[in-house]
Amino acid sequence: MTVAIDVQELCKKYGPKTAVHPLSLTVQQGEIFALLGVNGAGKTTLINMLSSLTKPTEGEAFLLGNSVITDKQKVKQCIAVSPQETAIAPNLSVRENLLLMAGVHGFNKETAKLKVNEMLALFSLSPVEKQRSKTLSGGWQRRLSIAMALISEPEILFLDEPTLGLDILARRELWAIIQNLKGRVTLILTTHYLEEAEALADHICIMKNGRIEALGTIEELKEQTATERFEEAFVQIVGGMM
Amino acid sequence: MRALVFASRTAKEILRDPLTLIFGIGFPVIILLLLTAIGKNIPNDLFQIEQLTPGIAVFSLSFMSLFSAQLIAKDRASSMLARLFTTPMTAADYIIGYTLPLIPMALVQGSICYIVAILLGMDISSNILVAWFLLLPIALVFIGIGLLCGSVFNEKAVAGICGALLTNVVAWLSGTWFSLDLVGKTFKTIAYKLPFVHAVDMGKSIIDGTKNGVLINLSWVLGYSILLLIIAIFMFKRRMQID
Secondary structure, eight states, X not given: OOEEEEEXXXXXXXXXXXXXXXXXXXXXXXXXXXXXXXXXXXXXXXXXXXXXXXXXXXXXXXXXXXXXXXXXXXXXXXXXXXXXXXXXXTTSBHHHHHHHHHHHTTOOHXXXXXXXXXXXXXXXXXXXXXXXXXXXXXXXXXXXXXXXXXXXOOSEEEEESTTTTOOHHHHHHXXXXXXHHBTTBEEEEEOSOHHHHHHHOSEEXXXXXXXXXXXXXXXXXXXXXXXXXXXXXXHHHHTOOO | OHHHHHHHHHXXXXXXXXXXXXXXXXXXXXXXXXXXXXXXXXXXGGGSHHHHHHHHHHHHHHHHHHHHHHHHHHHHHTTHHHHHHTSSOOHHHHHHHHHTTHHHHHHHHHHHHHHHHHHTTOOOOHHHHHHHHTHHHHHHHHHHHHHHHHHHSOHHHXXXXXXXXXXXXXXXXSSSSSOGGGGOHHHHHHHTTSHHHHHHHHXXXXXXXXXXXXXXXXXXXXXXXXXXXXXXXXXXHHHHSOO
């Protein structure tokens, strides 16, 4: 397998506070890689550094061979981000939001239309395509958010808390969409829902206080902690009580 | 191309907000009608339509700051900007995208002000066209303020700063509503260190045909517009790197 993301001693400090201590990891192309941890663990800072939004204080990371420090434009051409907030243009319709993202990625009008139609079909957004996005329910907005990220056909997709605040049905529908992307797109997923990571991820990285506490498959993590359930393994790793 | 796509989105976001129509067009027209009515009963030159309109045209542009600052602050709060920062868009694309749509909006707003003034009795002359066209550098001052505030402050602060503070500063320091001679030397000196009164003076002298100090006033306005845009671009580019 090819390495999609190669993180080498990446670190982020804000003044005297270290948000992410030097850490290294690799993510294989086409896999779903989950970043877990309690609030303030450093997940979003790590994602921001990998997506060139935040400049690392030390270390380096390569996305498909491109440095997040020196090749930012190249990195931006192969990634997409669906942030924790829905990050949509509220007064634009669903179709217009998708056209906007296709446009800013440089697609010409014809290609943009084709891509938009493809996303509308893939995410079953056609019934609401003319609706202003601010009037959509949370579930539809999340779908749109991910569709906006996918329209550029990224090779690496960052999903920051993609199912936050969704009901169980909407969550399951999104899981199906994410699972459908497996193998085609390298997915970095942050979530607080352990069952989500369990259902979707090939590898799981558990962070605490800006450090990697554990890294492996679900089975490996359970084995490491000698636990039966992943939730127990997680609690043991992050140092909580059961 | 990317900049134009983004500019189109900016235009749609602003124009589809009902507050744009209320504050951008409704408010200046109502003020103009109201003050003209007052002017008919008060024998004061300041309330004559030829004196009043250039000031109101400048004052109305302060809402351009509010529109642009709110949109940028909202885009930051909703992470829309964070999403866009991970696309191949460059700093220039954002600046053009946020600025460009506001220029025709400002000119349309100015047109409406002068059309209403003509309907209320202002003499039609080519000077109106010149005064209208010179709203362009004034609009850039307000767009620069909007871009700067939107890059620095959050949505709530932007509403206070660009919505309440700026409109009051413009109202008090532009000589639109009262002569600055009435409020003392210090106040007047401060006012003349800012671009607003120069913008109003420029409009008034063009409309009354004297064209006194147009070049000096225009230099103040252009100087401020360039300075504010440079600072705004610098601050926005800093925002692109979330440190």
